[in-house]
Amino acid sequence: MSFIVDAEITHNRKVAEGCYNLTFRAPEITGSAQPGQFVHLRCGPTLDPLLRRPLGIQGVKREQELVQVLYQIVGKGTRLLTAFEPGGRVNVLGPLGRGFTLPAGARRAALIAGGLGIAPLCFLYEELAEQGIAVEVFHGVRSAGQVSAHDLIPDGRVLMASDDGSLGYHGSVVKMFEDHIGLETFDFFFATGPSPMLRALGKLAEQHNLPGQVSLEERMGCGIGACLCCNCRTKDKDEDGWRYSRVCADGPVFPVEEVVWP
Ligand SMILES: Cc1cc2nc3c(=O)[nH]c(=O)nc-3n(C[C@H](O)[C@H](O)[C@H](O)COP(=O)(O)OP(=O)(O)OC[C@H]3O[C@@H](n4cnc5c(N)ncnc54)[C@H](O)[C@@H]3O)c2cc1C
Numbered sequence: 001m002s003f004i005v006d007a008e009i010t011h012n013r014k015v016a017e018g019c020y021n022l023t024f025r026a027p028e029i030t031g032s033a034q035p036g037q038f039v040h041l042r043c044g045p046t047l048d049p050l051l052r053r054p055l056g057i058q059g060v061k062r063e064q065e066l067v068q069v070l071y072q073i074v075g076k077g078t079r080l081l082t083a084f085e086p087g088g089r090v091n092v093l094g095p096l097g098r099g100f101t102l103p104a105g106a107r108r109a110a111l112i113a114g115g116l117g118i119a120p121l122c123f124l125y126e127e128l129a130e131q132g133i134a135v136e137v138f139h140g141v142r143s144a145g146q147v148s149a150h151d152l153i154p155d156g157r158v159l160m161a162s163d164d165g166s167l168g169y170h171g172s173v174v175k176m177f178e179d180h181i182g183l184e185t186f187d188f189f190f191a192t193g194p195s196p197m198l199r200a201l202g203k204l205a206e207q208h209n210l211p212g213q214v215s216l217e218e219r220m221g222c223g224i225g226a227c228l229c230c231n232c233r234t235k236d237k238d239e240d241g242w243r244y245s246r247v248c249a250d251g252p253v254f255p256v257e258e259v260v261w262p
């Protein structure tokens with residue numbers, strides 16, 4: 001079930017250049033939020049911008065009833081979010097979407113993230129660790145100085161990649177993960193990040209027959225499955241081989257083998 005709440009903001013602080021951590025109190029959301037789900041935020045007190053902005057849930061502290069998100073300033077909406085102050089209110093719709101599901105019997109999982117895609121994987125990491133599943137985190141950033149899984153998951157096994165070689169492996173996170181497929185055996189992978197990264201990972205998964213789930217990002221309107229503006233193509237045996245799915249309501253998480261990559 002989803003709720004609309006005027007949540008009390010407890011923190012909104014800069015954690016890296018252009019990147020902020022927003023925490024708000026919302027017991028309605030902490031009660032049922034699952035890793036991979038997202039919240040849809042109103043970015044300011046006026047009707048401009050009219051549409052809410054979707055952000056993945058980075059974590060919940062159920063006892064304190066707190067929800068945490070991590071956001072990058074991209075345009076008007078996310079820039080407005082930076083003006084929110086502790087003690088104020090943010091209007092939140094959530095939790096939304098279908099999150100990650102753990103396949104039965106999985107013992108060793110890879111989490112693969114590009115950029116701020118790492119945020120929802122922090123929540124998943126906690127759940128997997130609680131279940132005793134061994135997790136290795138692969139995180140790609142553009143360069144050192146950006147938010148890294150080293151900071152967000154300090155007790156985890158983390159491998160970093162950077163486009164310019166200033167942090168960890170020099171190259172894409174998908175290539176770094178590919179180099180590890182032969183060395184380590186993963187039962188399953190979970191991935192979030194920009195579309196080109198997920199598309200490359202989808203091809204790799206197909207070549208190596210790797211089971212996994214990917215969290216897709218599409219521009220959203222309603223966030224609840226009504227406006228059909230967030231469509232992606234997924235495989236379907238019963239129709240012409242594929243059909244449209246709504247990222248907000250049927251996803252954002254999909255089994256990797258079901259996605260028809262553009
Ligand atoms: C399920 C989901 C989870 C996300 N989680 C995060 C997160 O944890 N942290 C984070 O920083 N960003 C996340 N994003 C991306 C974030 O929603 C966009 O960066 C944000 O909406 C940009 O809004 P803006 O007004 O600042 O930018 P503008 O470019 O001015 O936005 C214009 C319109 O485009 C949409 N839009 C722009 N970029 C994206 C995008 N990448 N994905 C979807 N819609 C977009 C906006 O919602 C808005 O409707 C997520 C997106 C989705 C779909």
Ligand code: FES
Pocket residue numbers: 219220221222223224225226227228229230231246247248249
């Ligand atoms: S955003 Fe409206 S259907 Fe997905």
